[in-house]
Amino acid sequence: MHTFVLNINMQKRITIKDIAFELNVHHSTVSRALRNDQRVKEETRELILNYAREHDYQTNMNALQLRGKTNNTIALIVPNINHNFFSDIVSKLTNLGYANGYVISVFQTNEKYQLEREIINTIIKYNFAGVIVSIAKDTLQCDHFALLKKYAIPLVFFDRICEDILTPKVKINNFEITAEITEYLIKKGYKKIVHLTGTTNINVFRDRQNGYESMIRNYEMEYKNSLQVSDDFTVEVGKDIFMKLWRQSPRPDAIISSSVHLTIGILVEARSLGVQIPKDLGIITFGRIVSSEIIEPQITFIDQQESEIAQLSFELLVKMIRHEIQLGESIEKIVRSQIIYKSSC
Amino acid sequence: MHTFVLNINMQKRITIKDIAFELNVHHSTVSRALRNDQRVKEETRELILNYAREHDYQTNMNALQLRGKTNNTIALIVPNINHNFFSDIVSKLTNLGYANGYVISVFQTNEKYQLEREIINTIIKYNFAGVIVSIAKDTLQCDHFALLKKYAIPLVFFDRICEDILTPKVKINNFEITAEITEYLIKKGYKKIVHLTGTTNINVFRDRQNGYESMIRNYEMEYKNSLQVSDDFTVEVGKDIFMKLWRQSPRPDAIISSSVHLTIGILVEARSLGVQIPKDLGIITFGRIVSSEIIEPQITFIDQQESEIAQLSFELLVKMIRHEIQLGESIEKIVRSQIIYKSSC
């Protein structure tokens, strides 16, 4: 019974026309008053504003967006939200967006190309003001992103990008940092360094591989082993990979891992076999492990500066939305990642 | 120069009217054809559909939403996305939502009441189809959620809820599970068990505290220490708390921790002081530690079933949107969390 009473009393969404009707003015007057347009009598303005406040008037953004006046919705597409790298980005962008009057909608490709395509269509349907993307591992072809340009929807890539789409991009210095850690391992005396990374259709993994190989070449190392993992980066996959590596001859004496989850898998199995770190095996990982401090020994890692990546991506997108950057302009921002030295190598 | 050319050639968003004009039919015919309305000649339908496909026609959802026809946008409000509990929920809900034709917008309160209030207003402005919320630690008063009912916007609470708002809620069995782990520790021989939790204005922490205390009472334990942390749950705070606890006399011999981050802080400091786990100190934590397998000893924890929470919350919300559940109906779903026994106590 009670529910019915509530439903009957339920207030319908109040519109400017409702206010206009109640106050015996035209709805255009109400519209003006609400937007503090000068040309409306002080008295009527007060009347209108009070009424609006008392009845919890809220602008209908759908109407505004339909008129093409404002559109404050940004779409964020990430491969997943399980990895800390991406959830940090989502977190930071959600805060940034809200603080600047934008609503952020999140889409997850789960690393699937097909889903990514569909999502782009959805984004066009909903007429988002802009899109920030890190592409799926599956994505080999980038036509769907070109579609966005056709609809004049601003687009910014971060981390995993499409090289052939002309639009702002935010990346980290994958080549340089991987070269640097490779050199670091070499100088520490490691001779058989495995580079564990993703498939080279993705710039991130390709750049890392090139960085690794360039340094292997520079130092004329005999052992070279760049392993591309096409599976999802999970702890389980990390375990499998380590087991395979450890059975090989010669055994590696150091691993550069592109993913925290892979690293954890490696560490678990290494421990189970009694492999000493850093003596038997050196290890460096991309990304901060949340519980890094309790892992013994602490793992040397690369801080990917998620916060700065998010910040730069957001700024670029907003500039595009405001037409301060042209659509199709190809700005590249490089965020400098940092090696945090611990005792795993 | 090139940019300008691109801009001039930029295709404007194509509408049903554009199609109608090109094909010399009325735009309502186009509308019908696109929605596969029966009453349109096979021939013209084909014509229209082909044209639409070739020109990448995409329905303007803003127009649909303005008409009140469909609204497929769901707002998800969480305290933060840094904790795994919430990022798992965000991940799962994003997938679920998309698979069912909804767009999910994410909002982060950063545990602030004031922000939560503002976000609710934003949600009303944008006329979201529904809202899924876990409230901020700061939130003592729930009026802002009542506002949603006024606008007939469906609302589902999960985990951290407002008791006095009548609407569907999804919780875990905090009282029972905390009682259970308390009893478990007691039976293991621990005598001085500290319960580390949040402020009791939040149901989650209040229920846990009650569960703990009920069992302490049952077993007539002398030592009782339920510690409410009002700060954010961070590793640093966890460290501080442990240090304070360890200086106290008598020292606790077991800790129940409400947060993974606190737990990590505790473990770090315990190790630095050479405290043996589980001998000197037993520990159980709410939530899975991502790198749990490499932590020695492995920590007994409570699996909070994020996936099921997300699933249930989503189902309830969709039913409300479809009017299969009345607004203001107070359904409570309890998800049974599980103890995963390891060797930390």
Place this chain on the structure above:
DNA sequence: CTGTTAGCGCGTTCAA
């Protein structure tokens, strides 16, 4: 089978 008309909520002309 197709066209006409009206309206969702709003802002923006142009008139008064």
Place this chain on the structure above:
DNA sequence: TTGAACGCGCTAACAG
């Protein structure tokens, strides 16, 4: 200072 009329893109009721 205010009102009337129009249109954003779409669907639905009605008419032919």
